Amino acid sequence: MNGMTGVNRMTDRQGPALSRRALIGAGLGAAVLTAAGVGSAHADAAGVGPAQADAAGAGSVGARARATSAQRRGHAFLAATMDAYPAHGGIRLAQSYADQAGLFSTAFTYDNALAVLAHLAARTADGRARAVVLGDALLYAQEHDPAHDDGRLRQAYNVGPYTFYDGSLQPDGFVRADGSVNVGTQFGFTGTAVGDMAWAGIALSALAGRTGERRFLAGAVRIGEWIERNGRTDEPLGGYKFGVDGANQKLPFTSTEHNTDLVCLFGRLARLTGDGVWLERRARARAFLHHMWEADGGFFYTGTNDGVTVNKSPIPEDTQTWTYLALDSRSHARSLDWAARELAVLDHAERRNSTVPAGQSYEGVTFSSAGLLANEDAPIADSQPKPDRNGVWFEGTAHLALALRERHGRGDEARARRLIDSIERAQDLLGAGQTVGGRALPEWSGVVSASSPLDTGFGFGYYPYRHLGATAWYLMAAVRSNPLRA
Known part of the structure; x- marks a missing residue:
């Protein structure tokens, strides 16, 4: 798949409890995930990017100007992914990855929820x-699913036409001619994960709070009720389970990440509805986290x-950072130090499998503890490149930078600023x-998922x-907007 898209299939063997990113398609569920990247329009003909062009702007004024420019270019990318298929109507979601990732017009529900939250964080009329x-497109998907009428959302949708690898034409936009939504069947993105649903509910509840429009709250409540019906478990560790595959079969895993989202x-639903039942459900999800x-x-x-x-291995990054953002718990704040220390990476061109151009380096964190032990002599998956253990x-x-800013500990802001600088440099140079939808992206806009190919261990x-989700998280970290604060 264009040489750069990871694929995994869930089997009956005992392996790591799959994250939200595991694809849960028809019957089996598989995982296809990639990474994205782009830029903005004011380098000279020699290809000098904003980071270099602005280097002369010393001091706090210059730093603020550079940050503002980087954020503006990030929002230009979000807009481009949303506007890529103008001939296919106003009801639309944003394409998740640049075309080069090989996922065509796939729009992941999770990424679009993040885009809603990043747009709101900008606090502009356009945002x-x-x-x-x-948000209205997510509501439309709830109400016009081709097979279900229970408030669910699928893992992903198609939002524009393309010709698949086997030569078959996918001619539709997000809304098909019969009015149903265009579920991402080509890659098996047909299941429903509790984490994806939770993020969509978080986005809709944020819209409800910002706009006062009750349709958004109603959609978020439908999501919460679907999760309660399909995810709640009385197993010893409790919490809420993973969701269902594309054949509507319940999946056996329970994810720390999902329960953090819940x-x-x-x-939020408890606060917005005044119904105490949501507090009991929140306590159940929180109790699962304490078990982990x-x-x-x-x-x-x-x-x-x-x-x-x-499940004690691998240990992922987001279960350290999202838990802090959601719980704001001083007794668990050490998880940020663990992530910053144990998952730290520095990628540069001299590394054997790095794809970073000569003269560049990027610092940050990897996806999980397994990434640091990846076999650099073997492809990540069939037809994929070999991983760089230090891929960022x-x-x-961005999760980590935002969480450090929320914690306000000694040295946290300086460390967060270094991480954000690394992300902004990647936006300029990687x-x-x-393209998105065959259209050139604005120069120097949008953050790539990873500096070099990395193996998540999942x-x-x-x-x-260039990736919608990575860019949205960067934009929220840049303005200190915590999407997981209830």
């Missing part, structure tokens, strides 16, 4: 208007495969020439393609 359009969603806490090491485990045994996962690097990889 609010775009957030409303995306702490936020259920807390490793006090001796100061980190959270990834989850459980069977509801009984804690920019989405996770992913040049990429059966898929991230790669240097």
Whole structure:
């Protein structure tokens, strides 16, 4: 798949409890994940990017100007991914990855929820208007699913036409001629994950709070009720399970990440509806997180495969940072130090499998503890490149930067600023020439998923393609907007 897209298939073997990113398609579920990248329009003909062009702007005024420029270019990327298929109507979602990732017009529900939150974080009229359009598209997907009428959202949708690898034409936009939404069947993105649903509910609840429009709250409540019906478990470790595959079969895993999302969603629904039932549900999700806490090491485990045994490897980054953003718990704040220390990476051109251009280097964190042990002599998956153990996962690097800013500990802001500088440099310099919907992206806009191909340890990889989710997390970190605060 264009040489740069990771694929994994879920089997019956006992492996790590899969993250939200695992693809849960028809019957089996598989995982296809990539990475994205782009830029903005004021370098000279020699190809000097904004980071170099602005280098002369010393001092705080110059730094603020550079930050403002970088954020403006990030929002230009979000707009481009949303406007890539103008002939296919006003009801639309944003394409998740640059075309070069090989996922065509796929729009992941999770990425679009993040885009809503990043647009709202900008606090501009255009940002609010775009957030409303995306929120209404999520509501449309709830109401016009081709097979279900229970408030669910699928893992991903197609939002524009393309010719698939086998030569078959996918001619439709987000809304098909019969009015149903265009579910991402080509890659098997047909299942429904609790984490994806939770993020969509968080985005809709944020829109409800910002606009006062009750349709957004109603959609968020439908999501919460679907999760309660389909995810709640009375297994010993409790919490809420993974979701269903494309054949509507329940999946056995329970994810720390998903239950973290639910702490936020259920807390918001309790506040917005005044209904105390959401507090009980929030407490159930929160209790699962406490079961996943490793006090001796100061980190959270990834989850459980069977509801009984804690899965202790690999240890992912987002279960350290999202838990802090959602819980704001001083007793668990060491998880940020664990992530910053144990998952730290520095990618540069001299590394054997690095794809970073000569003279550049990027610091940040990798996806999980397994990434640091990846086999650099073997491809991440069939037809994929070999991984760089020091590849920077920019989405996770933004999570960490934001969480450090929320914690306000000694040295946290300085460390967060270094991480954000690394992300902004990547926006300037990585992913040049990429497109969305066949259209050139604005120069120097959009953050790539990873500095070099990296193995997550969960059966898929991230790669240097401009990505809606990574860019949205960067924009929220840059303005200190915590999407997981209930």
